[in-house]
Amino acid sequence: EFRVQYVADRVATTGAVFLGQTLDCARCHDHKYDPFTQRDYFRLFAYFNQLDENGVDGRHGNAEPTMPAPTRLERQELAEIRSRLAALEQQMAARAVAAAADQTAWEREQARTATALPLPNDTALHLTFDNELAAEASEASDPTSNDSPSNNPPFDVTPATKPRIKLIGSAIYLPGKFNAALLFGGQTHVEVRGVEAATGSPSFALAVWCFPTTADTLTIVDSAANDQPRWTLDLADRQPRFTFVDGDRRLQFIAETPLTLRRWQHLALNIDAGESTVNARCYVDGQAVELARTQTESEPPTNDLSNDPLTDETPPPLLVGRGSAGDPFRGFLDDLRLYSRQLTKTEIAVLSGGNPIQTVLAIPAADRNESQRQTLRTYYLEQIDPPYRELVATHRDEQRRLEQLRRRIGTTMVMRDRSQPRPTFILERGDYRWPGEQVEPGLPAWLGPRLDAAPPNRLALARWITDRRHPLTARVIVNQLWQLHFGRGLVATPEDFGTRGQPPTHPELLDWLAIEFMDSGWDVRHLIRLIVTSATYR
Numbered sequence: 001e002f003r004v005q006y007v008a009d010r011v012a013t014t015g016a017v018f019l020g021q022t023l024d025c026a027r028c029h030d031h032k033y034d035p036f037t038q039r040d041y042f043r044l045f046a047y048f049n050q051l052d053e054n055g056v057d058g059r060h061g062n063a064e065p066t067m068p069a070p071t072r073l074e075r076q077e078l079a080e081i082r083s084r085l086a087a088l089e090q091q092m093a094a095r096a097v098a099a100a101a102d103q104t105a106w107e108r109e110q111a112r113t114a115t116a117l118p119l120p121n122d123t124a125l126h127l128t129f130d131n132e133l134a135a136e137a138s139e140a141s142d143p144t145s146n147d148s149p150s151n152n153p154p155f156d157v158t159p160a161t162k163p164r165i166k167l168i169g170s171a172i173y174l175p176g177k178f179n180a181a182l183l184f185g186g187q188t189h190v191e192v193r194g195v196e197a198a199t200g201s202p203s204f205a206l207a208v209w210c211f212p213t214t215a216d217t218l219t220i221v222d223s224a225a226n227d228q229p230r231w232t233l234d235l236a237d238r239q240p241r242f243t244f245v246d247g248d249r250r251l252q253f254i255a256e257t258p259l260t261l262r263r264w265q266h267l268a269l270n271i272d273a274g275e276s277t278v279n280a281r282c283y284v285d286g287q288a289v290e291l292a293r294t295q296t297e298s299e300p301p302t303n304d305l306s307n308d309p310l311t312d313e314t315p316p317p318l319l320v321g322r323g324s325a326g327d328p329f330r331g332f333l334d335d336l337r338l339y340s341r342q343l344t345k346t347e348i349a350v351l352s353g354g355n356p357i358q359t360v361l362a363i364p365a366a367d368r369n370e371s372q373r374q375t376l377r378t379y380y381l382e383q384i385d386p387p388y389r390e391l392v393a394t395h396r397d398e399q400r401r402l403e404q405l406r407r408r409i410g411t412t413m414v415m416r417d418r419s420q421p422r423p424t425f426i427l428e429r430g431d432y433r434w435p436g437e438q439v440e441p442g443l444p445a446w447l448g449p450r451l452d453a454a455p456p457n458r459l460a461l462a463r464w465i466t467d468r469r470h471p472l473t474a475r476v477i478v479n480q481l482w483q484l485h486f487g488r489g490l491v492a493t494p495e496d497f498g499t500r501g502q503p504p505t506h507p508e509l510l511d512w513l514a515i516e517f518m519d520s521g522w523d524v525r526h527l528i529r530l531i532v533t534s535a536t537y538r
Contacts, residue, residue, distance in 0.1 A: 004055075096388065177334040203342055
């Protein structure tokens with residue numbers, strides 16, 4: 001019902017603004033002396049009936065689809081950041097060439113010593129769950145302070161600005177993947193505050209060893225954000241699922257391969273929440289798995305932490321082992337790592353216990369394929385070569401600034417057609433419940449030029465409206481501008497150029513201004529200058 005009303009509103013607005021016509025009367029039935037029939041109305045209606053919308057209003061500002069609408073200063077800042085990024089990328093490319101000899105020497109040394117690969121750096125959070133910690137029911141605790149109940153807390157926390165961590169429920173530790181693991185039995189979860197990647201960083205990665213014991217919906221990590229964006233990683237009937245909510249968008253990525261119950265498996269996720277799209281890549285035990293993507297309207301966030309003394313603080317806590325609306329994890333979690341950047345395939349393989357670099361190094365250099373050579377090249381540059389790593393760090397900082405700026409930029413709503421056409425029917429008495437004859441998009445033959453060869457889309461409608469042969473558009477716009485400056489249009493009823501409206505007081509002047517307007521390339525500024533510098537206006 002509301003979607004039909006939205007379409008009808010666009011028809012009415014198009015008629016009044018561009019055509020100077022009141023079209024709503026034709027929505028219900030034909031009129032004896034009105035050339036614009038109900039069939040004409042719904043053929044025009046059909047152009048807007050193809051929009052990708054479902055009639056639900058937006059609860060978080062502009063409703064999708066949108067496009068960025070930066071200010072002049074924001075456009076300038078965007079250009080400056082992109083310029084710095086381009087310069088850094090040139091330096092990185094030059095360094096990659098210059099580091100070739102150093103890489104060859106490193107490969108020989110690695111092949112000889114076969115040392116273990118270092119784990120990825122840049123962690124925003126690392127929870128090892130290695131030692132016991134008394135459960136706390138009401139008071140928040142910082143296990144990094146001298147007041148911690150244990151001198152050896154179960155959390156190895158990085159970076160230097162350490163997050164505040166609170167354990168809710170029972171602290172039961174059993175042998176895990178590495179040393180100990182925390183048992184999540186449905187009443188236990190961990191709250192973490194002060195983690196940038198958990199509160200809206202546009203690009204981040206999450207890696208964790210998990211041991212699920214039931215096939216319910218099991219929440220691993222939830223950003224628990226009441227604002228936007230917010231995200232959740234859980235298992236839905238053993239299938240890894242990542243949910244990302246930003247504005248009215250609710251995106252879900254579901255792995256097609258389920259995890260196995262009662263077995264340790266490594267789960268890693270790369271997230272890239274860009275300006276206009278969100279991409280996710282999932283890895284199980286170091287191997288990429290296919291993700292099915294869906295998009296729906298988001299629901300208002302539900303956060304039942306109202307009794308928590310920390311809920312008044314911002315940003316909200318990251319929840320481990322529980323969702324903001326429930327769905328606790330049941331099983332064990334170990335070695336949870338959150339990164340403020342995406343991880344490479346090699347880094348994910350290392351975290352899952354593999355050593356892909358040593359595997360490639362064991363192959364003679366002459367026998368390696370291009371993919372293997374690229375794996376070594378990428379690993380050496382991003383993990384070993386100091387000059388390149390410094391450039392990468394600077395590039396990530398600039399990329400983070402770019403994404404943060406994009407999120408600050410305002411948006412404007414735009415129209416986007418559906419991928420599958422929606423049929424349009426003549427609605428009896430204009431009621432959405434009574435569809436009648438099906439019609440196709442089309443233009444009234446008695447009004448304006450014929451565009452029979454044009455495809456039936458909004459672009460064709462726009463071209464028809466702005467065609468020089470159209471008898472109304474230029475006159476209607478000129479009349480609106482005249483009214484803007486003189487208080488009254490040459491036609492006193494600017495929204496109605498029909499028989500029920502007033503005739504123009506100076507029809508020749510209206511025609512002359514309309515032709516001048518079109519000859520100038522529909523230049524509004526030119527026409528305004530012409531009006532305000534005229535003797536009539538002065």
